[in-house]
Amino acid sequence: MFHSRTVEIWVGLFVAIGFAALFMLAMQVSNLSTVTGDDGYEVTARFENISGLKVRSAVTMAGVKIGKVSDINFDPQTFEAVVSLRIDSRYNEIPTDTSASIFTAGLLGEKYIGLEAGGEEELLLAGDELELTQSSLILEQLIGQFLFSKAADGDDE
Amino acid sequence: MTYMSNVNDKPLIEIRDLHFKRGEQVIFDGVDIDIPRGKITAIMGPSGTGKTTLLRLIGGQLRPDAGTILVDGQEVAALSTRELYQLRKRMGMLFQSGALLTDINVYENVAFPLREHTELSESMIRSLVLVKLEAVGLRGARHLMPSELSGGMARRVALARAIALDPMMILYDEPFTGQDPISMGVLLELIHTLNNALGLTSIVVSHDVKETITISDHIYLLSNGKVIAHGSPDELEKSPSDWAQQFLQGLADGPVPFHYAANDYAEDLLVTMGKHMKGGAV
Amino acid sequence: MSEKKHSPLTPLLDWLQQLGRFCLGFFERLGRGHLLLFHIVSGIPGLAFKWRLVVFQLYSVGVLSLLIIVVSGLFVGMVLGLQGYNTLVDFGAEESLGTFVALTLVRELGPVVSALLFAGRAGSSLTAEIGLMKATEQLSGMEMMAVNPVKRILAPRFLAGVLSLPLLAAIFSAIGVMGGYFVGVDLLGVDDGAYWSQMQAKVDLHDDIYNGVIKSIVFGIVVTWIAVFEGYDCTPTSEGVSRATTRTVVHASLAVLGLDFVLTALMFGEG
Numbered sequence: 001m002f003h004s005r006t007v008e009i010w011v012g013l014f015v016a017i018g019f020a021a022l023f024m025l026a027m028q029v030s031n032l033s034t035v036t037g038d039d040g041y042e043v044t045a046r047f048e049n050i051s052g053l054k055v056r057s058a059v060t061m062a063g064v065k066i067g068k069v070s071d072i073n074f075d076p077q078t079f080e081a082v083v084s085l086r087i088d089s090r091y092n093e094i095p096t097d098t099s100a101s102i103f104t105a106g107l108l109g110e111k112y113i114g115l116e117a118g119g120e121e122e123l124l125l126a127g128d129e130l131e132l133t134q135s136s137l138i139l140e141q142l143i144g145q146f147l148f149s150k151a152a153d154g155d156d157e
Numbered sequence: 158m159t160y161m162s163n164v165n166d167k168p169l170i171e172i173r174d175l176h177f178k179r180g181e182q183v184i185f186d187g188v189d190i191d192i193p194r195g196k197i198t199a200i201m202g203p204s205g206t207g208k209t210t211l212l213r214l215i216g217g218q219l220r221p222d223a224g225t226i227l228v229d230g231q232e233v234a235a236l237s238t239r240e241l242y243q244l245r246k247r248m249g250m251l252f253q254s255g256a257l258l259t260d261i262n263v264y265e266n267v268a269f270p271l272r273e274h275t276e277l278s279e280s281m282i283r284s285l286v287l288v289k290l291e292a293v294g295l296r297g298a299r300h301l302m303p304s305e306l307s308g309g310m311a312r313r314v315a316l317a318r319a320i321a322l323d324p325m326m327i328l329y330d331e332p333f334t335g336q337d338p339i340s341m342g343v344l345l346e347l348i349h350t351l352n353n354a355l356g357l358t359s360i361v362v363s364h365d366v367k368e369t370i371t372i373s374d375h376i377y378l379l380s381n382g383k384v385i386a387h388g389s390p391d392e393l394e395k396s397p398s399d400w401a402q403q404f405l406q407g408l409a410d411g412p413v414p415f416h417y418a419a420n421d422y423a424e425d426l427l428v429t430m431g432k433h434m435k436g437g438a439v
Numbered sequence: 440m441s442e443k444k445h446s447p448l449t450p451l452l453d454w455l456q457q458l459g460r461f462c463l464g465f466f467e468r469l470g471r472g473h474l475l476l477f478h479i480v481s482g483i484p485g486l487a488f489k490w491r492l493v494v495f496q497l498y499s500v501g502v503l504s505l506l507i508i509v510v511s512g513l514f515v516g517m518v519l520g521l522q523g524y525n526t527l528v529d530f531g532a533e534e535s536l537g538t539f540v541a542l543t544l545v546r547e548l549g550p551v552v553s554a555l556l557f558a559g560r561a562g563s564s565l566t567a568e569i570g571l572m573k574a575t576e577q578l579s580g581m582e583m584m585a586v587n588p589v590k591r592i593l594a595p596r597f598l599a600g601v602l603s604l605p606l607l608a609a610i611f612s613a614i615g616v617m618g619g620y621f622v623g624v625d626l627l628g629v630d631d632g633a634y635w636s637q638m639q640a641k642v643d644l645h646d647d648i649y650n651g652v653i654k655s656i657v658f659g660i661v662v663t664w665i666a667v668f669e670g671y672d673c674t675p676t677s678e679g680v681s682r683a684t685t686r687t688v689v690h691a692s693l694a695v696l697g698l699d700f701v702l703t704a705l706m707f708g709e710g
């Protein structure tokens with residue numbers, strides 16, 4: 001074959017660039033670098049209402065992402081949502097009385113779970129349940145309550 | 158087993174009662190041909206009788222509708238792909254168009270079958286290629302690309318490629334067309350020598366009656382799907398058949414139709430005129 | 440012929456006949472295409488000893504498509520940056536620009552647009568090359584030299600196409616993300632950290648990147664298969680080759696878009 005060496009060099013370059021691009025997509029673009037795979041531990045939390053929370057939603061503590069929602073189930077006995085949180089194994093010193101709340105990023109943004117550390121000495125272990133939870137705020141309900149209280153105020157006058 | 162058959166005097170190729178159709182068009186209608194070993198057999202006939210088709214049938218690229226083609230005792234149409242490829246390694250075919258690979262140069266074209274089928278070292282390949290190219294007088298053209306060759310040169314390169322693997326037989330499809338008188342002489346000489354020196358069996362398809370006759374041992378004349386006449390050049394020249402005489406002497410008129418089968422000429426013309434008249438009337 | 444009476448049904452019968460012939464032809468081609476794919480795939484292991492052929496094809500199929508992929512990726516990324524910014528800024532959500540650009544590219548535009556460009560750039564030239572080899576009897580000649588053209592000519596081209604497209608699509612997406620960065624961060628002033636961190640928070644390695652790569656592998660197989668088949672199956676004349684080339688681009692593009700829908704539904708359907 002003619003120009004055999006040039007061709008080989010170009011092909012080598014092409015393959016290298018291609019894999020570099022794949023590597024960049026994996027490391028720089030995706031969450032591979034922020035959450036290290038599945039080697040975290042899982043805890044559960046029960047909420048009355050999780051509306052808008054999804055699998056893969058973020059779990060944060062003091063605004064820092066420390067894990068993600070790995071599973072969402074419905075408990076037919078208690079009519080509650082059972083959410084499994086996979087927390088990165090780096091963050092393994094969380095007290096047992098930590099509370100979990102569902103927040104919204106911005107007014108219309110994504111739902112995420114925020115954890116607030118308690119004061120217990122004992123630490124959370126895999127399979128534990130977070131007892132203190134606060135459900136998602138539902139915009140319609142808030143507006144409804146607001147209007148209702150306004151109307152009530154109006155009656156008083 | 159195939160080695161045994163080399164010893165006896167059976168023909169290398171035996172074609173019996175060959176029938177072949179292209180769609181509706183009957184190309185062979187009961188053809189019997191024997192190609193003797195170590196001889197040059199010429200197959201001649203008017204353009205479009207199916208000479209190229211015959212070579213493709215022998216090479217196993219087409220399958221007969223009926224009848225058998227035995228090459229060295231093996232029935233071509235019944236071979237598995239692997240066996241067919243084994244057989245083809247022992248056949249060289251010179252295509253009418255040359256069929257050189259256009260993305261590699263002359264040298265690589267001739268080296269192609271060697272690289273594909275042998276494990277020879279680069280220096281061995283080089284000497285073999287140069288020998289073959291020298292034989293066709295194109296050793297100096299080895300760096301040219303096929304697009305830079307004339308039609309005649311391309312045919313000679315294709316010939317060098319066809320003999321690269323030293324096959325037991327070579328099928329030449331129109332080796333002389335487009336050759337100047339000198340290279341024609343060289344080619345005739347080459348086919349003749351290859352045949353005698355290497356004990357090859359050759360089938361030459363050609364229209365160049367005079368030249369072909371000088372080197373062939375046996376001639377078949379084909380027309381309209383049949384063998385019209387066959388025999389040694391001397392026998393044919395004395396043949397009583399009008400047909401053979403017309404073809405060998407190149408007369409325009411005679412029993413051989415010059416035209417491709419068609420309906421009546423006058424009628425055809427009338428149809429066109431009719432159409433024109435209709436068109437005119439509107 | 441003589442049985443054909445001129446009844447009012449004649450046009451209908453003719454039409455039915457044509458329809459029947461068309462369907463038979465269609466199924467015949469479909470069958471031939473799949474048989475060819477089978478033969479090509481069975482020829483791929485043999486390429487281990489002829490890797491030079493594959494390298495050479497990687498050059499003409501992959502490297503030569505690189506320029507168009509890089510340039511298009513850059514511009515598509517820049518457009519996404521601009522359009523995304525204009526839409527998101529109304530909601531005060533321009534921080535999510537990185538997520539928007541990356542997800543669009545990785546899930547959809549990367550695999551799809553590079554497959555379409557690939558069909559136009561590499562697919563058409565594969566068809567034309569193989570078709571011309573057929574028209575000039577090079578394929579026949581090879582068969583008579585006991586070299587199987589499906590293994591010698593088609594298989595390396597097919598393999599090179601299937602390997603190239605995922606790499607090209609990855610390059611397209613990566614360049615696109617940088618194009619979006621250039622417009623969004625450098626020109627429009629989105630926060631640099633937010634661009635990357637929002638992206639990293641939302642783009643999932645498994646769900647998004649792997650699925651995108653799988654898509655482009657599937658597209659690579661389909662586009663190259665169509666290109667190689669059209670070339671090998673064309674009428675061996677210059678007109679036949681040019682028709683086959685057109686068919687490659689049209690059929691391959693349609694196949695890519697149709698398959699994209701199916702694959703997207705399968706992969707991302709269950710949010």
Ligand SMILES: Nc1ncnc2c1ncn2[C@@H]1O[C@H](COP(=O)(O)OP(=O)(O)OP(=O)(O)O)[C@@H](O)[C@H]1O
Nearest residue numbers: 179180184202203204205206207208209210211253
């Ligand atoms: N691929 C094909 N499809 C349909 N018909 C074909 C095909 N190839 C050849 N034919 C027909 O078969 C007949 C024989 O063709 P062939 O090429 O064998 O002729 P030939 O004897 O070699 O002629 P020439 O001396 O001009 O080369 C022709 O009449 C042609 O119309």
Ligand SMILES: [Mg+2]
Nearest residue numbers: 208209253330
């Ligand atoms: Mg011919």
